[in-house]
Amino acid sequence: MLCDVCHIKEATLNYTVVVGETSTTIHICEECAKKKGILPASGFPLSGLLLNAQNRNLVCKRCGLTYQEFADKLKFGCSGCYEVFGNEIKPFIKKIQEGTIHKGRFPSDADTKGLRKKRRIIELKKALKKAIDKEAYERASEIRDKLVKLENEV
């Protein structure tokens, strides 16, 4: 298991961290633990995983939430926070969720923006690659036709 902080070294310490109703295990290497001043006996502050010198001063202009406050409480203040902190939180979200891409329903108004089509295009592209890998060229050309049609609509 690679260290969740540097993503380079092998992790040697494990910490269970509670996030809302969930808990997740953080794996960290000794060097990163030392750098962040974490003692093996104490708990792991999640803020240690999220914060670094560059991002701690980020602020959401709409609701006034700072990234430091987010790291402490793990609660967003508004949808704007997702724009401002978006890249910083991605590894963390990946850790507590099944991935970082929504696969479920969308609101009826989002649907009219062509979201359903866009998702269908992504699915078809995947299917196309699979078909080509399997050398199922007839199937691939069928998929390609569908793709072209959809892409023209969007």
Next chain:
Amino acid sequence: MKFNDIIDNPPLWLEGDGPFNEIVLSSIIRLVRNLDGYIFPTRAKEEQLEIISELVKDVVLNSPHFKDVFLISTVELSKSDIDIAKERHLLKGSSGIMECIVTRDEKVSINLNEEDHIRIECRASGFDLETLYSVIFDIDDAISSKLVYAFREDYGYLTSCPTNLGTGMRLSCILHLPGLVLTKKINKLLKDISSHGFSVKGLYGKEGEVEGSFFQIKNLKTLGLSEEDIVRRTNSEVRAIIDLEKKARDKLMEEVGKSLEDKIWRAYGILKNARMLSQKEFVNLSSAVRLGIGLGLIDNIDLKTLNHLLLYTGPAHIQRLKGSIMDKDTRCIERANYVRRVLRYR
């Protein structure tokens, strides 16, 4: 409709019927939603919260989907009524103005401005996630046809807590697992469940304690899976637990049947005769009787009556019987009186 009209009648999800009712007390589905363009409740100003509340109430109270609904607001309730609403899972938070729109049968409730703008919850008796699933999305569609939700292509429905992102959907079941507790298989099972992406904890009792062998299981992952995936996974996880519990019960009957039967009838005897009952004691004794019903060892009482007792013996509900604040001992006396009264007419 008044608050008391709701409280006087037991919620329909405590009927004690539905699939696998001898093991699954109830199923719950919850959706978390926020309105586009508004700051989340934890950081919003009071006047913003009022606007959100008005917007949602306008849609819900005027929609043909929501007939016979009642608005519960902490502004209008006494402290003891708020405690009752909490015992019935209608209110959750602890600060600020809390509002909840609830149907008369308490199967559907919509909380406003808690951690998120909107939280829709549907409950059913027994193990029935599919029905709940279709009910809740009818409601969700009705709301989203009038109001715009905060949503992003990548993260799905945006929520205050990152643990609710994506679908914003949480499924849970209340399980009664005395067989697995008595055969000491429960700890390993709880560990296994956690490793499958679910959280499971005791329903009664303080942190780390389990009273009455009641557990609540919930899905943890909400992003990166479709709603159907979550339903399918939860269904199969709960089904597996049900099968294990059934096996454990069979084993108990085979190996210690007579002494189990004895314990169950003694528990029933205490409930029928006790002069003082703490909530903890009631939960544990009624758990034994519930197992007896499941095993077909006792038919003097049904699951519906036990479920209703479970709710109406909570501290806030007991206090309501006399309409005055009581100390703990008085509550124990009133609780025992109440249980005896209900059981006498069985």
